[in-house]
Amino acid sequence: MAQIDVKVDGVSYSDDVEPRLLLVQYLRERLGKTGTVVGCDTSNCGACTVHLDGRSVKSCSVLAVQASGHEVTTIEGLSPDGELHPMQQAFHECHALQCGYCTPGMIMQSVDLVADNPDPSEQEVREGLEGNLCRCTGYQNIVAAVRSAAQTMRAEGGPR
Amino acid sequence: MTAVEDRTAPDAPQGEVGTARRRKEDQRLITGRTRWTDNMTLPGMLHLAMVRSPFAHARITSVDVEAARSAPGVVAVVAGGDLAAEQGTLPNVWNITPDQKTPTHPAMAVDTVRFAGEIVACVVARSAAAARDAVELVDVDYDELPVLLDTWEALTDETVIHPEIGTNQSAHLVMDHQTESSVGDVDAVIEAARADGIVFERTYEQQRLIPAFMEPRSMVCDPTGEQLVLWSATQIPHVLRVLLALSLGISESKLRVIAPDVGGGFGGKLQVTPEEFVTVLVARRLGKACKYTETRSESLMVGHHGRAQHQKLTLAADKDGTVRGLKAELVADMGAYLSLLGGGTPTLGAFMFNGIYKFDAYRFDLRTVFTNAAWTDAYRGAGRPEATFAIERLMDDFAHEMGMDPLELRAKNWITHEEFPFTTVAGLEYDSGNYEAATAKARELFGYDDLRREQAERREAGDPVQLGIGVSTFTEMCGIAPSRILGALSYAAGGWEHAGIRVLPTGKVEVTTGTTPHGQGHETAWSQIVADRLGVAFEDVEVLHGDTQITPKGMDTYGSRSLVVGGIAVVKAADKVVEKAKVIAAHMLEASPDDVEFSGGAFAVRGTDQSKTMAEVAFATFAAHDLPEGVEPSLDSDATFDPATFSYPHGTHLCAVEVDTETGEVSIRSYVCVDDIGNVINPLIVEGQVHGGLAQGIAQALFEEAVYDESGTLVTGSFVDYLVPSAADLPSFTTDRTETPATTNPLGVKGVGEAGTIASTPAVVNAAVDAVRHLGVDSLSMPLSPHRVWQSIQGQSISESPREQVVSGEQLADPQPGSGQIPTGGAEQDGGLR
Numbered sequence: 001m002a003q004i005d006v007k008v009d010g011v012s013y014s015d016d017v018e019p020r021l022l023l024v025q026y027l028r029e030r031l032g033k034t035g036t037v038v039g040c041d042t043s044n045c046g047a048c049t050v051h052l053d054g055r056s057v058k059s060c061s062v063l064a065v066q067a068s069g070h071e072v073t074t075i076e077g078l079s080p081d082g083e084l085h086p087m088q089q090a091f092h093e094c095h096a097l098q099c100g101y102c103t104p105g106m107i108m109q110s111v112d113l114v115a116d117n118p119d120p121s122e123q124e125v126r127e128g129l130e131g132n133l134c135r136c137t138g139y140q141n142i143v144a145a146v147r148s149a150a151q152t153m154r155a156e157g158g159p160r
Numbered sequence: 161m162t163a164v165e166d167r168t169a170p171d172a173p174q175g176e177v178g179t180a181r182r183r184k185e186d187q188r189l190i191t192g193r194t195r196w197t198d199n200m201t202l203p204g205m206l207h208l209a210m211v212r213s214p215f216a217h218a219r220i221t222s223v224d225v226e227a228a229r230s231a232p233g234v235v236a237v238v239a240g241g242d243l244a245a246e247q248g249t250l251p252n253v254w255n256i257t258p259d260q261k262t263p264t265h266p267a268m269a270v271d272t273v274r275f276a277g278e279i280v281a282c283v284v285a286r287s288a289a290a291a292r293d294a295v296e297l298v299d300v301d302y303d304e305l306p307v308l309l310d311t312w313e314a315l316t317d318e319t320v321i322h323p324e325i326g327t328n329q330s331a332h333l334v335m336d337h338q339t340e341s342s343v344g345d346v347d348a349v350i351e352a353a354r355a356d357g358i359v360f361e362r363t364y365e366q367q368r369l370i371p372a373f374m375e376p377r378s379m380v381c382d383p384t385g386e387q388l389v390l391w392s393a394t395q396i397p398h399v400l401r402v403l404l405a406l407s408l409g410i411s412e413s414k415l416r417v418i419a420p421d422v423g424g425g426f427g428g429k430l431q432v433t434p435e436e437f438v439t440v441l442v443a444r445r446l447g448k449a450c451k452y453t454e455t456r457s458e459s460l461m462v463g464h465h466g467r468a469q470h471q472k473l474t475l476a477a478d479k480d481g482t483v484r485g486l487k488a489e490l491v492a493d494m495g496a497y498l499s500l501l502g503g504g505t506p507t508l509g510a511f512m513f514n515g516i517y518k519f520d521a522y523r524f525d526l527r528t529v530f531t532n533a534a535w536t537d538a539y540r541g542a543g544r545p546e547a548t549f550a551i552e553r554l555m556d557d558f559a560h561e562m563g564m565d566p567l568e569l570r571a572k573n574w575i576t577h578e579e580f581p582f583t584t585v586a587g588l589e590y591d592s593g594n595y596e597a598a599t600a601k602a603r604e605l606f607g608y609d610d611l612r613r614e615q616a617e618r619r620e621a622g623d624p625v626q627l628g629i630g631v632s633t634f635t636e637m638c639g640i641a642p643s644r645i646l647g648a649l650s651y652a653a654g655g656w657e658h659a660g661i662r663v664l665p666t667g668k669v670e671v672t673t674g675t676t677p678h679g680q681g682h683e684t685a686w687s688q689i690v691a692d693r694l695g696v697a698f699e700d701v702e703v704l705h706g707d708t709q710i711t712p713k714g715m716d717t718y719g720s721r722s723l724v725v726g727g728i729a730v731v732k733a734a735d736k737v738v739e740k741a742k743v744i745a746a747h748m749l750e751a752s753p754d755d756v757e758f759s760g761g762a763f764a765v766r767g768t769d770q771s772k773t774m775a776e777v778a779f780a781t782f783a784a785h786d787l788p789e790g791v792e793p794s795l796d797s798d799a800t801f802d803p804a805t806f807s808y809p810h811g812t813h814l815c816a817v818e819v820d821t822e823t824g825e826v827s828i829r830s831y832v833c834v835d836d837i838g839n840v841i842n843p844l845i846v847e848g849q850v851h852g853g854l855a856q857g858i859a860q861a862l863f864e865e866a867v868y869d870e871s872g873t874l875v876t877g878s879f880v881d882y883l884v885p886s887a888a889d890l891p892s893f894t895t896d897r898t899e900t901p902a903t904t905n906p907l908g909v910k911g912v913g914e915a916g917t918i919a920s921t922p923a924v925v926n927a928a929v930d931a932v933r934h935l936g937v938d939s940l941s942m943p944l945s946p947h948r949v950w951q952s953i954q955g956q957s958i959s960e961s962p963r964e965q966v967v968s969g970e971q972l973a974d975p976q977p978g979s980g981q982i983p984t985g986g987a988e989q990d991g992g993l994r
Contacts, residue, residue, distance in 0.1 A: 034194070034199035037196060037198075041455045042879055044880060045374065084190070088190040092186045092190055093182060095844045098424075100189030100194065101374040103189050104192050126886075129887040132887075135424050135856075138852045138855035139855070
């Protein structure tokens with residue numbers, strides 16, 4: 001067992017974990033953060049995407065011990081004040097989700113994408129989301145949502 | 161993109177139906193407050209992991225579980241022999257012929273495995289990790305048997321996969337149709353055309369696909385209360401409950417099945433699975449709650465696959481291109497066992513090969529065959545995409561043969577809008593449609609004539625990147641299904657749907673629906689329908705679903721049936737509420753019910769300003785102090801709706817692709833579709849369904865294929881190798897609609913869940929063939945990988961049989977991941993079906 005100290009969605013945790021435990025398993029099974037989901041076992045689908053110190057990572061590709069000393073934000077911590085993040089709002093407005101399984105990862109990746117590129121073109125959004133699979137939407141409304149959120153965030157004075 | 165009108169005011173005079181309401185479902189999904197089955201944790205819950213066969217065909221000689229049983233945290237290890245007496249057989253509900261061979265399908269293999277991935281044992285442990293660790297300790301010995309993957313080889317019966325039935329052919333179904341004006345049956349029509357017309361033959365291949373829903377299947381069974389409760393990531397909680405009861409001998413009243421949030425299905429969760437059987441049996445045996453969640457690799461390997469069909473079409477036509485007769489001969493790969501629908505899935509195509517065209521005679525000839533591959537069943541469209549692909553590819557190929565524009569040939573042969581209702585050669589009555597209008601609109605949006613001009617210029621110039629234009633004018637049968645037709649087709653159950661409406665004391669409304677959404681937005685759309693019907697606010701309607709205790713009757717969600725069947729049940733239940741409320745409102749208003757009108761949520765006495773709102777009537781009914789004599793104090797109503805007929809959405813899809821003749825790369829330049837799905841409840845949801853459907857149909861054309869190696873190992877067993885397209889792989893689509901209301905239901909709706917998938921695959925392949933036909937290519941095999949396309953352009957024929965390629969050593973590899981493997985299908989080619 002290894003001890004980790006990690007801050008998740010603003011709360012500090014200190015836990016003993018098996019060294020092989022994946023971050024996504026730690027989030028889901030130990031912290032009950034089931035908003036982050038598992039969609040594959042090869043890091044292809046991106047459903048488990050969270051932020052590690054503000055940058056997107058696939059939490060199935062990070063060991064819990066690697067997150068020790070760092071800060072993790074999940075979909076559940078994206079709008080701590082109860083008000084939707086502009087990206088969440090845009091996904092709702094643009095009908096960018098159907099079954100919603102890929103949505104937490106897609107939103108977390110999109111937030112990171114817009115932080116990097118505040119005014120992405122359609123093609124830049126498509127390429128920036130290449131590591132996140134959606135089977136329902138055909139991506140068109142996701143692309144529209146990301147660009148719409150980017151516009152809102154620019155108007156509000158930068159990324160959140 | 162279609163401009164969607166955004167009318168969000170709840171009291172908008174137009175009503176809710178037809179407005180682009182944002183979805184009620186979204187809030188929990190975008191904030192991570194979801195109820196996926198795998199999110200559930202019950203006190204004392206145990207975890208299951210499956211030991212699966214690495215061999216596609218083998219006898220099990222021994223299963224040694226001792227090491228696993230003594231591993232840390234392991235509670236039990238169960239092998240096939242332990243369950244043999246109680247596991248029965250997994251159900252097949254569609255006997256497509258009276259003599260169909262339906263082999264026993266044990267949930268856990270007892271003595272023989274027939275495809276790689278079959279469950280041979282199950283480890284139960286305190287954690288999923290402990291269970292998976294112990295799976296490695298289960299020692300199973302096998303004697304390998306010959307592996308059959310090729311349906312042609314299977315048909316020789318040299319090796320028989322199920323010795324108890326003595327053959328690999330499950331069924332041979334023939335349906336023959338001819339119109340009164342036909343010269344005879346399809347053979348006679350073909351003979352007549354041979355003498356004085358044209359006979360045109362093609363073979364096409366439907367490769368094996370995997371539904372690849374994003375949420376892996378998961379199930380939790382809790383046997384600790386009075387009832388046995390099963391949560392499952394399923395499309396069919398109601399069907400599952402009945403079939404678990406029938407198959408496992410559990411009293412139906414003791415079973416409760418819940419489909420919580422379900423992450424996509426596309427037909428892939430329309431199944432009664434071995435994993436569900438094993439989880440229920442193990443939980444019952446141990447008396448402890450048990451969870452099983454599959455890995456993605458397991459999902460791809462053992463969840464049912466789709467398509468997998470060889471098709472031979474024979475077309476008889478007049479010399480001017482008027483089509484007369486059509487013969488469709490199919491061989492469909494069932495995989496190792498008959499699934500829930502089994503041969504029923506290709507049978508759904510029996511009514512669709514004739515498409516939107518007027519034939520005199522038609523024959524559908526289907527053989528269903530067992531192989532040592534994963535079982536096949538419904539995948540988005542289920543039988544209808546296969547049929548539509550064949551007829552729409554055929555019409556493009558035939559147009560070229562005739563030297564006609566493909567739209568011109570279609571217009572010459574399709575049912576004109578004045579001819580509806582029209583009884584097709586397959587015996588279905590298409591109630592409404594307007595193929596001319598949809599095509600004219602699509603043609604304009606697409607810039608058809610300009611693209612044709614550019615195509616000619618590029619050909620003339622010998623441009624290495626050639627332009628191709630593909631057409632698909634499709635229809636489909638939706639609203640599965642009229643019970644009497646299902647009965648006539650020997651399907652075991654009906655196709656009705658149930659809904660209930662509970663009017664709460666405060667006038668708020670709860671709607672129960674037997675349909676089970678997993679992304680389709682029923683909570684939103686049903687709310688819109690009920691809001692208009694009862695005059696209550698959209699926000700005041702709560703839609704409940706997916707729990708057999710809350711919505712006790714239902715036939716669930718598949719086959720574009722939810723709105724067309726389930727939505728109509730909701731309408732009928734709402735109308736009953738109004739009838740009941742009207743009697744009480746009239747009493748409150750001291751008027752005759754005949755003088756009371758209901759509109760905009762209020763009951764008014766005709767010609768006066770006296771009225772009562774639905775909420776007032778609801779509270780008066782709840783109080784029940786002063787009701788008319790003999791009237792019960794309840795407005796609650798329910799309805800079970802059995803459709804009289806199917807519905808027939810249609811549309812015209814046009815695709816332009818660029819094919820790099822030097823690399824074989826196919827890229828979509830533009831995609832336009834104009835769908836006619838009748839009236840629309842929510843245009844935003846409709847557009848989303850079309851987008852997603854297009855993506856899946858395009859993925860069949862360009863990217864996806866389940867590939868086995870010669871030993872029967874699925875080599876596309878992860879998302880590294882099974883190429884679900886990403887955002888970067890797909891274009892934006894131009895979608896629009898024409899609206900020809902269905903005449904067979906009160907909403908005038910037709911269904912939209914499968915349209916995009918059904919229509920798009922042939923549009924893309926037709927476009928690619930069109931781009932390179934002048935180079936001598938008249939067929940391309942799916943998926944259209946650059947290497948395959950390049951090879952075709954080079955004039956290298958692609959062998960139809962995987963075995964021939966092994967023998968010849970010819971590579972069918974493409975440069976993408978998953979390359980170098982043998983396809984389960986093969987190329988589409990001229991010539992005969994062997």
